[in-house]
Amino acid sequence: MTPPPGWYRDPSGPHLERWWDGTAWTEHRRAPEIPAPSVPAVPSAGGASGRAKAIAVTSAAVVLVVAIVVGAVVLGRDDSGGGSDPIADPTIATPTAEAPTSETPSPSTSEPSADDPAVVVDQLNGITLPLIDGWVRPQYVADPDVLMTTDGTYECPADAGVCRHGLVISRTVTGNDEKSLEALAKADIPDAADDAYDRDRIGRHPFGGIESHKLIGSGQIAVAGRTGYYVRWQVSTAKGPGGHVQSLAFPGGVGPESRVIVRYVFDAGTDGPPLSDMDRITKGIKVTGDEDGGGGVGSSIGPTD
Structure with missing residues (x-):
């Protein structure tokens, strides 16, 4: 089934989202709305052991390193010139209806349609x-x-x-x-x-x-x-x-x-x-x-x- 209009991951730049109008990709893009990673709170000095503090600091460092590595890989793919524009390349698959990266906006009922016979x-x-x-x-x-x-x-x-x-x-x-x-x-x-x-x-x-x-x-x-x-x-x-x-x-x-x-x-x-x-x-x-x-x-x- 053809997915409904909405923001989906851009096949030519996975670090972005692209608007799918229900039949084809448009040129509208945006940065994905990714929630900030949850980092365990560091206990106060008076009530936590040195081992607990070390675990919290290490967890935060791991999250930061993973984010840097993922960003470098995505940017490397985008800058390599190997990606295709899904508008120009019909072999790029359309988004699946189950894979929107954010809430799909409701179609506007006030905007007229070019298919309206009236x-x-x-x-x-x-x-x-x-x-x-x-x-x-x-x-x-x-x-x-x-x-x-x-x-x-x-x-x-x-x-x-x-x-x-x-x-x-x-x-x-x-x-x-x-x-x-x-x-x-x-x-x-x-x-x-x-x-x-x-x-x-x-x-x-x-x-x-x-x-x-x-x-x-x-x-x-x-x-x-x-x-x-x-x-x-x-x-x-x-x-x-x-x-x-x-x-x-x-x-x-x-x-x-x-x-x-x-x-x-x-x-x-x-x-x-x-x-x-x-x-x-x-x-x-x-x-x-x-x-x-x-x-x-x-x-x-x-x-x-």
Whole structure:
């Protein structure tokens, strides 16, 4: 049987413990919590014989020597270069369920699972999004930032390629001192529209390019109990029905200064997803570790119109 998650003796360094996540070793290591050896107390000078004192001192010395010898052997094995990394070497045995070196922690019930069919986990930005009806996890999508797509594909109306009627994409804000969520969303929306409906990642124009755009909504919005800001455009393209693009900026879940932008790309027309899906997905966004989403400064801000 596969052992449960917990701290076990590290096969590549027996003087350490390593976290087993239930299926594979991770890179998390720690020093084992070894209880201090029990050393007999030395009787007071007035009530013990010289023989008793000698036995106590000798016992303490033996414990010290054994500890030094064991430590030298373990360190010698670790420094010899002969050990294997159990992540890189599949021949390293998994830990046995009966051999944890310390108490196995209970799995957290508040952390979402990547296998949960109801949510999509964005570990990089510390958020989760609801996987609502009509939406699936990305398959055969080149952009690694795509979190979900509508189910199914179709031939792009202009340059050859495969298009999807809906995309939800996350973008991590890095290398930018801008703290204003409004400024971040307004700066991102032109790029979001161009990436979706003008020129794709390999230089093709799947919709023949953007002909015009129109602002149809913007303002503050509550995201996981925090204040966010969104900008929504309607885009007309040379071919095809065009679509709607939204940039949503809000505080992420990986630090007090983290910022994340979630982009929504929805084709217009009867085949595209309803615009209400943007609001449903936004309403269901949660920050990892704060799944209740309550108490934030944006909790009183209403949803988009």
